[in-house]
Amino acid sequence: TSIEEHIEMIVKQSDKLSEDARNLTNALKNKGKVQGDWGEQVLEQILESSNMREGTDFEIQGNVKDEDGNNLRPDVVVHCPDGKNIIIDSKVSLTAYFDYVNATTEEEAERAAKANVDSIKKHITELANKNYDKLVKDSVPTVLMFIPNEGSYILAFDKEPNIGQLAYNKGIVLINPTNLMLTIHLVNQMWK
Numbered sequence: 207t208s209i210e211e212h213i214e215m216i217v218k219q220s221d222k223l224s225e226d227a228r229n230l231t232n233a234l235k236n237k238g239k240v241q242g243d244w245g246e247q248v249l250e251q252i253l254e255s256s257n258m259r260e261g262t263d264f265e266i267q268g269n270v271k272d273e274d275g276n277n278l279r280p281d282v283v284v285h286c287p288d289g290k291n292i293i294i295d296s297k298v299s300l301t302a303y304f305d306y307v308n309a310t311t312e313e314e315a316e317r318a319a320k321a322n323v324d325s326i327k328k329h330i331t332e333l334a335n336k337n338y339d340k341l342v343k344d345s346v347p348t349v350l351m352f353i354p355n356e357g358s359y360i361l362a363f364d365k366e367p368n369i370g371q372l373a374y375n376k377g378i379v380l381i382n383p384t385n386l387m388l389t390i391h392l393v394n395q396m397w398k
Contacts, residue, residue: 245296
């Protein structure tokens with residue numbers, strides 16, 4: 207009886223985890239704000255795991271005003287010891303990537319891969335148009351666009367190898383979690 211109770215409890219926990227995973231997947235697929243919040247959370251966790259401190263080494267959602275007086279909030283401004291600032295903005299393109307992963311035909315996969323690239327290109331243009339590098343005092347002239355989903359990042363470069371150059375031409379550097387950790391590590395080494 208005890209073993210049966212434990213098995214029943216494990217099955218219930220497994221069902222609950224599966225339901226939670228489905229709910230998270232649906233939320234991430236269907237709600238842009240949820241996707242954006244998730245990307246910002248991943249970005250913050252990477253910075254903190256790199257021994258950076260919020261309020262000292264970086265600032266989250268700091269307010270800046272554009273020429274028209276509109277409020278803009280870059281996701282993160284990293285403060286360098288020489289007084290320069292590095293702007294990082296998270297942009298998530300999960301919906302098309304989920305469609306790609308779940309495609310059942312080659313045509314569906316190609317359509318979803320193209321939609322993933324198009325989504326990233328749209329984010330590049332939107333980010334470039336915000337001119338964060340001109341609005342945030344003492345910022346370096348290039349903004350890091352953080353793509354928290356490694357799969358989406360890799361798929362975009364696989365399908366359109368020049369997407370990094372396209373972004374760079376607009377003052378944006380595309381960066382994924384692995385590259386961000388390396389970049390933060392290099393910045394930390396330079397600080398030391």
